Amino acid sequence: MIRVAIVGASGYTGVELYRLLANHPHVEITCVTSRQNAGELFADVFPSLRGRTELVCDPVEVEIVAAKADFVFTALPHKTAMEFVPGLLAAGKKVVDLSADYRLRDAALYEAWYQPHTSPELLAEAVYGLPELYREKVRPARLVANPGCYPTSVALALAPLLKAGLIDPASLIIDSKSGASGAGRAAKVDSLFCEVNEGFKAYGVGNHRHTPEIEQTLSDLAGVPVMVNFTPHLLPVNRGILSTCYANLKEKSDTARLVELFADFYRDEPFVRVQPKGSLPNVACVRGGNQCDLGVVVDPRTQRVIVVSAIDNLVKGAAGQAVQNMNLMLGFDETAGLNVIPLYP
Ligand SMILES: NC(=O)C1=CN([C@@H]2O[C@H](COP(=O)(O)OP(=O)(O)OC[C@H]3O[C@@H](n4cnc5c(N)ncnc54)[C@H](OP(=O)(O)O)[C@@H]3O)[C@@H](O)[C@H]2O)C=CC1
Numbered sequence: 383m384i385r386v387a388i389v390g391a392s393g394y395t396g397v398e399l400y401r402l403l404a405n406h407p408h409v410e411i412t413c414v415t416s417r418q419n420a421g422e423l424f425a426d427v428f429p430s431l432r433g434r435t436e437l438v439c440d441p442v443e444v445e446i447v448a449a450k451a452d453f454v455f456t457a458l459p460h461k462t463a464m465e466f467v468p469g470l471l472a473a474g475k476k477v478v479d480l481s482a483d484y485r486l487r488d489a490a491l492y493e494a495w496y497q498p499h500t501s502p503e504l505l506a507e508a509v510y511g512l513p514e515l516y517r518e519k520v521r522p523a524r525l526v527a528n529p530g531c532y533p534t535s536v537a538l539a540l541a542p543l544l545k546a547g548l549i550d551p552a553s554l555i556i557d558s559k560s561g562a563s564g565a566g567r568a569a570k571v572d573s574l575f576c577e578v579n580e581g582f583k584a585y586g587v588g589n590h591r592h593t594p595e596i597e598q599t600l601s602d603l604a605g606v607p608v609m610v611n612f613t614p615h616l617l618p619v620n621r622g623i624l625s626t627c628y629a630n631l632k633e634k635s636d637t638a639r640l641v642e643l644f645a646d647f648y649r650d651e652p653f654v655r656v657q658p659k660g661s662l663p664n665v666a667c668v669r670g671g672n673q674c675d676l677g678v679v680v681d682p683r684t685q686r687v688i689v690v691s692a693i694d695n696l697v698k699g700a701a702g703q704a705v706q707n708m709n710l711m712l713g714f715d716e717t718a719g720l721n722v723i724p725l726y727p
């Protein structure tokens with residue numbers, strides 16, 4: 383059994399990591415950290431875990447984590463993760479970082495969208511952990527930057543079209559909606575029940591920090607620099623992301639042909655489900671599972687293709703993808719611990 387630590391376990395992605403890893407056949411969770419809950423039983427922090435764990439939360443200290451675990455998930459806010467990741471690597475640990483700190487290859491780009499980077503030397507080494515696109519790079523990695531939730535939903539939606547050169551990369555418009563758990567568990571006014579419930583609003587229009595991350599992957603796929611219009615919205619549900627992506631087709635096509643292209647592209651992928659023609663994804667069908675559901679439609683009047691993708695932001699958008707990456711890094715079956723059918727209804 384591999385000893386695993388969850389750093390930032392008292393957050394939403396932290397407890398989701400616990401839920402998935404508790405059923406993993408090859409790992410044992412030996413350390414969970416929290417500043418505010420240090421010294422408390424983890425099951426008191428999350429009563430959903432009562433009867434399943436006797437772990438007590440540790441403070442966030444590299445020495446403690448390194449002594450207790452061989453493999454570490456850092457589920458900390460961006461800007462905080464990079465305070466801990468270099469020390470964990472120096473202690474010989476493999477790390478999957480769920481934050482944005484190691485996702486952008488260009489330090490100047492990170493600094494333009496976030497803050498000064500304190501370990502830019504690690505950016506060249508970090509592997510962007512989207513297994514469907516970068517699986518072979520993830521396997522030998524010591525540090526994997528787990529992708530953002532919106533960027534995961536967008537990259538999987540557009541990869542088949544960009545790789546095949548079927549769409550004009552200058553024409554991309556992406557409209558995404560996320561459930562409130564995407565904002566994390568820390569208390570803030572924008573996440574209060576009355577602020578979210580019965581509302582539906584756009585935010586970060588034209589300046590959301592996932593824009594450069596989306597553009598980095600889409601540029602890799604297209605082979606040319608890509609810029610997008612990306613507009614996220616806050617959806618009054620707990621979990622789920624639905625992204626609707628629009629692009630101009632370079633040559634005439636139809637829905638049946640593109641559904642077939644997507645089905646071929648993702649034929650061997652355990653977690654991507656291409657919907658048959660006429661069926662479109664629904665966040666309610668991926669809740670709690672590591673699936674990404676994709677639906678494709680060609681509007682014959684405008685010759686635009688519209689791709690809809692649905693993921694659970696906490697699973698394929700965070701903890702599930704992180705476990706998928708760990709499985710690759712440790713040579714386990716890629717689906718280990720992730721064979722859960724989404725909850726429905
Ligand atoms: N929520 C989502 O859908 C997704 C989140 N992510 C990313 O994953 C990471 C974790 O997100 P999420 O679980 O939602 O966040 P939460 O706010 O729910 O949890 C953050 C965790 O980090 C700890 N923490 C916060 N500040 C510090 C600090 N300064 N030093 C040490 N520990 C700290 C918190 O506990 P305590 O305060 O007790 O220390 C808590 O355990 C973030 O980088 C997020 O952007 C990525 C994809 C999707």
Ligand SMILES: CC(=O)N[C@@H](CCC(=O)OP(=O)(O)O)C(=O)O
Pocket residue numbers: 460480481482529530531532560561562563564565566592614616
């Ligand atoms: C609804 C909501 O607020 N979502 C978050 C994105 C989710 C996330 O955690 O993004 P990172 O992984 O890059 O940190 C946001 O818009 O900032």
